[in-house]
């Protein structure tokens with residue numbers, strides 16, 4: 099191990115012990131079908147090049163991928179969950195199953211509290227780690243994002259997230275366990291152009307019955323995407339993908 103490896107290692111250790119301040123667990127949500135938003139981490143280690151969460155939250159992009167767990171979250175959630183009713187969106191602005199969750203189990207703790215409080219729950223992720231919590235997802239709806247089928251593109255566009263097939267395998271596993279699951283295809287990007295049928299077929303094969311389609315958000319200028327030669331997919335790509343998905347029996351919806 100070189101000295102720079104040791105530095106990187108020590109840095110991760112420090113970050114793991116750090117926590118982000120948190121004054122409340124649930125925030126009101128304006129997303130359709132969701133009454134509250136719950137994000138167990140500040141920042142997101144998936145590091146997607148098209149991420150617009152920092153712009154949405156008005157926080158700096160620098161440091162966004164050095165995610166931190168929120169301090170005292172479970173205690174706060176326990177208190178707040180006891181006095182509200184409705185559906186909680188888990189992972190509305192950061193992924194609840196990002197790298198830290200494997201050890202921290204903060205999202206798992208949140209799901210347990212939401213279940214105990216009989217609150218509805220909609221979980222959104224790009225990670226197959228969600229399968230670990232299948233015992234707590236019996237009444238939840240789960241959305242798993244798949245933007246393309248190429249390991250090469252996925253590693254470039256979503257460097258910290260599991261590869262596409264692992265996500266599709268997670269969809270399959272959740273379907274087999276009887277969890278209500280849909281696939282989010284979004285943002286639709288240029289690598290999907292000409293491969294719409296292939297993507298629709300892979301999603302249908304995973305056992306999902308519904309797919310939501312999203313386009314590239316215009317809140318940021320997406321310079322990191324342009325730097326790797328990727329752009330928003332042409333409008334015709336969304337049309338072709340939706341037609342392909344419908345022809346395979348998938349229910350197709352536009353996202354939000």
Ligand code: SF4
Nearest residue numbers: 142144145146149192
């Ligand atoms: S998973 Fe979502 S929140 Fe995390 S980096 Fe990617 S787009 Fe941003």
